[in-house]
Each structure stands twice: as C-alpha cells, then as structure tokens.
Amino acid sequence: MKILFASSEAVPLIKTGGLGDVSGSLPPALHSLGHDVRLILPAYSDAVARISDLEPLGTLEVAGAPSRIRLLGGLLADSTVPVYLVEAPGLFDRPGNPYVDLDGRDWWDNPLRFAVFDRAVVEVALGHSALGWRPDVVHTNDWQTGLVSPLLADYAERPATLFTIHNMAYQGSFDRAIFDALGLPAHWWSVQGLEFYGKFSFLKGGIAKSDIVSTVSPTYAREIRQPHLGYGLQGVLNHRADRLYGILNGIDYHLWDPASDPTIPQHFSAEEFHLKRRNKTRLQQAFGLEERADGMLFGHIGRLVEQKGIDLILAVLPELMAEPDTQLAILGAGDKRLEAAAREASARYPGRVACRIAYDEALSHLVEAGSVCFLMPSRFEPCGLNQLFSLRYGTVPVVHRTGGLADTVIDAGPAQVADHTATGFVFDETTPAGLWGAIGRAIEYWRRPGVWWEQLAVNGMRQDYSWAASARRYEELYEVARGLAAAD
Numbered sequence: 001m002k003i004l005f006a007s008s009e010a011v012p013l014i015k016t017g018g019l020g021d022v023s024g025s026l027p028p029a030l031h032s033l034g035h036d037v038r039l040i041l042p043a044y045s046d047a048v049a050r051i052s053d054l055e056p057l058g059t060l061e062v063a064g065a066p067s068r069i070r071l072l073g074g075l076l077a078d079s080t081v082p083v084y085l086v087e088a089p090g091l092f093d094r095p096g097n098p099y100v101d102l103d104g105r106d107w108w109d110n111p112l113r114f115a116v117f118d119r120a121v122v123e124v125a126l127g128h129s130a131l132g133w134r135p136d137v138v139h140t141n142d143w144q145t146g147l148v149s150p151l152l153a154d155y156a157e158r159p160a161t162l163f164t165i166h167n168m169a170y171q172g173s174f175d176r177a178i179f180d181a182l183g184l185p186a187h188w189w190s191v192q193g194l195e196f197y198g199k200f201s202f203l204k205g206g207i208a209k210s211d212i213v214s215t216v217s218p219t220y221a222r223e224i225r226q227p228h229l230g231y232g233l234q235g236v237l238n239h240r241a242d243r244l245y246g247i248l249n250g251i252d253y254h255l256w257d258p259a260s261d262p263t264i265p266q267h268f269s270a271e272e273f274h275l276k277r278r279n280k281t282r283l284q285q286a287f288g289l290e291e292r293a294d295g296m297l298f299g300h301i302g303r304l305v306e307q308k309g310i311d312l313i314l315a316v317l318p319e320l321m322a323e324p325d326t327q328l329a330i331l332g333a334g335d336k337r338l339e340a341a342a343r344e345a346s347a348r349y350p351g352r353v354a355c356r357i358a359y360d361e362a363l364s365h366l367v368e369a370g371s372v373c374f375l376m377p378s379r380f381e382p383c384g385l386n387q388l389f390s391l392r393y394g395t396v397p398v399v400h401r402t403g404g405l406a407d408t409v410i411d412a413g414p415a416q417v418a419d420h421t422a423t424g425f426v427f428d429e430t431t432p433a434g435l436w437g438a439i440g441r442a443i444e445y446w447r448r449p450g451v452w453w454e455q456l457a458v459n460g461m462r463q464d465y466s467w468a469a470s471a472r473r474y475e476e477l478y479e480v481a482r483g484l485a486a487a488d
C-alpha cells in the first residue's frame, strides 16, 4: 500500500509529546511490513536542521498561502522512510515549539499555518506534486491535520482517509472570521460539517469527514463517546461509532531497551534484574537525592499540566514522606503554577523530593531506568507512553484506571498476583486518597520479604508493547478505509 502519513511532529525531527513518538515509529513499522509509507511534516527550522541531504522537490499550488510553498525531501534518520517537509516562508521557520511561542502562547496564526500545511498535504495526496506519486491512503493525526479529509472529500478520485485522535482536549476551534479569512468552503459551516457551537473545529473536520477515525487505545475510544471526555464532540463520535476504532500505541523497542540503552549507566534485563539498582544510584546523584540503595524511589515524567495529575502527586507528599524509605524524582515542564509547586515541594523535602523543570530526553531514560515505581495519575490518558516505558524498564507503574493506562497496566489484586499476571497498581478515584491507596499498596508490596517485587517488575518487562502488533492493526484499518472510500 502507498501511505501518506501527515503529522505536525515526529521523532527525531521535532517532538512535544506522544504524537511525536507515534509519528516517528509507526511509519518505519509500516515500512517493515512492506508498505510504501511516506511522512509529511511542516518544515520547522528544527526539522530542517535534523535531516541531512534535504532536497527541493518542486513547488505546490496552495490556495491562500501567503508565500511560495516548496516541498523538501529527505529520509527519516536511521530508516529508509522518505520525509517531505512543507516549506512556507514565514510560517514554520520559527524557533522552538511547533504550536506555541517562546512565552508559551499559541502562535497567533496557527489556523493559517495548519490550513496551509493541510492544503499542501492534499496536493501531494492527489498526486499534484512533482513526485509522480499518489498514495492509496492518507493517515492524518490530531487537529493540526483536521482539514485534510474534508478537503479531500470534495474529490471523486481521492485516496482513502484515516484520522487518528491522540488527544480530544486539543480541538483547533476558531472564530467565523478566521473561517472566512482562510477561504474555507461555505458549505462546511453546518452541524454536519465543521461548525461547532458558533465556531469551527479542525478536529471535528477530521472526525466527521474521514473514512475511518481511530484513537490510541480501546478504552479511550469508548470514553470519548461520553460527555465527560467527548468535549462536546461525543454526538459526532457516536454518530460515527461504526467507523471508530481504538488501537494501542506501541513504543520503539530499539530506543527503549534497558539491555542496550546508551543513555543509562547500567544495562539490565528481566534475566538480570538485580543490575537495575545501579541506575537508581545514578538517578539519585543526578537529582541531588540522598544516595540510598534501599530507597523506594518514585519517578514521574510528563508535561506539567492538570491532565497528568501532578497536583495529586504533590497532594500526597505528606503521607509519602511520612514513610521512612521513600523518595520522588520529577521531570517535567509546562504550566508555570505547577512548575512552581513542584519546585516548592522539592525545597520542602531536601534529599527526598527533587524536580528538574526541563524537557530532557536523556534524563527521561535515566528516570525510567533508575526509579522503582512510576507515578502516572493522569485524569485522562488517551494512550500514555511513560507507563509503557516503565513496564519495559521494570519500573512498576501506579496509574489511574483511564484510557490506555487501563488497557496496559494489570492491577496487583490477589487473583492477578496469584496467577502472575499483575504488572502494576491501578486506582479509580482521581483524588489524593485514591492515589494514596494505590501507592500504599505498592509500598506494602515492596516491603514484602522475598522476590515479590522482582516478580511484579519482571512480569511488566515481559509484556510486548512493540509496534509490530499495532502496525498490523493499522494495516487492516487502511484496507477497511479503502473499501469505504471506493464505495463512497
């Protein structure tokens, strides 16, 4: 199959979260299955700098673009997957984050930036580029690519479309004036189209007009059909329920392998689990925590936003610190108020709680390798990757029963402990008491004499969350989408 994979971020070119991980690993996994998959991204300065031998591949006719649009081509690092970058002078050649300026505010012209990108994707999808290539399927992701399927829907001869929702909380909703300024088709302004409570939504466009809609875990696919996680789009999602699927993300098993990870001081594996300990010492040193070989070191990594429940972690600190052997290492950046709260907590418990307010890829590997337990009390979590990294690194996850966390972590209840299927601790109530209940169980388990803890951690290490199985599921969905497109 010829697949065009459109995304607003992809590892190792540019990343702000899980979407970047998926876009950097799913295309190579599909390529390994024998498909002709090509990735298309905006030509952010960082992405341009990270592809060697980038070549101009001609210009594209893009309606409403304020400047000439060029397509640049190269290869995704360490793979033979072609990458196309959409170059639009003035729109993407900016420093830092793809979505926000240096003060953390959305770029003022985001609707224009991503409308131009989407129209460029459509030109490539219809074979109107100098590539001499036309995909069978276009796979788009999140609101930034939400206009692609609606734009393609107006063409009789079009590729099949699949739209993946990585997070319903980000919708790309804008005012009528912007809709008009972008010159979008007037008939889109309707309840069946992109209109959404007096505004218009890129995300709704992807959901309403794609042949298939998917999201990144089976549980999240059910949750977003309910009001509390549907953000007003539950009606559209229920209307399209027969086209809505949930496929778990995988993780890159080469990048995240405790037996060969070049960023961690001591390699280890399920067979040699005892070696993991040395990473704890290094993590304690890196974070300025007391060096305690027997410390029950908890780790947390994530965007510091309310979704991730960092406030719940900080709220249970009095109880957690009342235990004699506990420590906590936090790595994250985001909301200034939550960053300040994390800093205050580490000042209050010197040597036992430490935070690094940063986005640091290498340090995130050390936190995963060196922690005993990983805290992920997300209020909602479409899939979540850190619990998967944690399982792979024998770092037992404590998670809220939601989305992909519910689908990937098996609670250590009595039956699951007895039959050796347990991999972590799961709680239901997103309150400090709910989280503390699960942490308390983890602490009790850790202190049990014998190999209980090791068994739990090793169970997690033996799970398979590599991309191979998920890539096969996408392959099947592409076929379903092609059938639907042909019948359209």
Ligand code: ADP
Pocket (backbone or CB within 6 Å): 016, 017, 018, 019, 021, 301, 302, 303, 331, 332, 333, 358, 359, 360, 361, 364, 383, 384, 385, 386
């Ligand atoms: P989301 O996409 O909502 O941010 P995910 O768990 O799906 O959450 O993916 C987050 C990704 O970003 C993971 O790879 C995680 O390790 C990484 N990440 C988040 N914050 C940081 C940070 N401060 N430093 C390094 N990596 C981070």
